[in-house]
Amino acid sequence: MPYDDSGWRNFGRLGANRSAENVRGGQALGAAMESALSRLIREGGIRSPVTTNRGLNARLNYLNSVAGRQAMADAGITARPRTMDKWFAGTQQPMASNKEKIDTAYWNLRAERVLNNLGAFKQHLNNRGRGTSIEIHPVNQDLVDEKARRPNLLGEQAHRMLPNVRYIWDDAVDxxxxxxxxxxxxxxxxxxxxxxxxxxxxxxxxxxxIGA
Known part of the structure; x- marks a missing residue:
């Protein structure tokens, strides 16, 4: 079926807006980038659990700064500076409850730093000029009046994959x-x-x- 501009200018007239998942493409793109950014924060972070010595020491090393100590305080850690100095030096182990707060402080600070410098995210999506793939699912027509459903947007064949989308990512991230x-x-x-x-x-x- 060829593109019918009037049908999409009047989106919802025949019921497509009854499904909450149906949104404008720009809104869906923004949500997809937020999900990709969340993955970047998680997957680029420390993998070892905070319950292991390796994971704990790596987090403490990351937090051993003025900003890190503030993040620890924001996470609810009330230990004295002298006690925290021992944690950083590896001469004293935090209690289990404080390890959980150290983990929270680490992820909060990492997320803050990534969000305050999105250049790395842009590079990630630009992928050295190769770009990033975008997967698109058409509107859900389950609640559309049956006589108005578009057969070209039904089934798996209506899902579209655009490989190597380039040149948009700097502006899109901004x-x-x-x-x-x-x-x-x-x-x-x-x-x-x-x-x-x-x-x-x-x-x-x-x-x-987004395939990133």
Whole structure:
């Protein structure tokens, strides 16, 4: 079925808006980038559990700074500076409850640092100029009036994979950070414009995933 612009300008007139998962593509792209950023924070962090000596020492080494001590205080650690100095030196073990707070402090500080310097995330998505793949699921039509359902958007064949999407990521990350929904929609229009004549049917989607 060719692209029918009027149908998507009047999104929801026939029931597509009854499904909460159906959103504009820019909104879905922003959510996908937030998920990818969360993965980057987690997967790039310390893998060893805080309950192991290796994991504990690695976290304490990361937290051994003014910012790290503040993160520990924010996580609820009330130990005296002298006690924490012993933790950092490896001459005294924190109690189990404080190990959990050390873990919280570590992840909070790592997330803060990544969020305050998104250059690494941009590099991650740009992938040395190769770009990143985007997976797109069309709108969920389960609640659309049956006579108005689009057969070209039904089934697995309607899921689209765009490999090596390039050139958008610096602007997209900035728009995500700034909460600029209009810019994200503009970027999304650029993404789907490279699809075939059905591109307008993906103005609204049920899911966007990023292969990063």
């Amino acid at each position: 728009a995500m950070r700034q909460g600029d929904s209009d810019k994200l929609e503009e970027i999304w229009d650029d993404v789907i414009a490279d699809m075939d004549s059905d591109w307008g049917a993906y103005t609204y989607v049920s899911y966007v995933g």
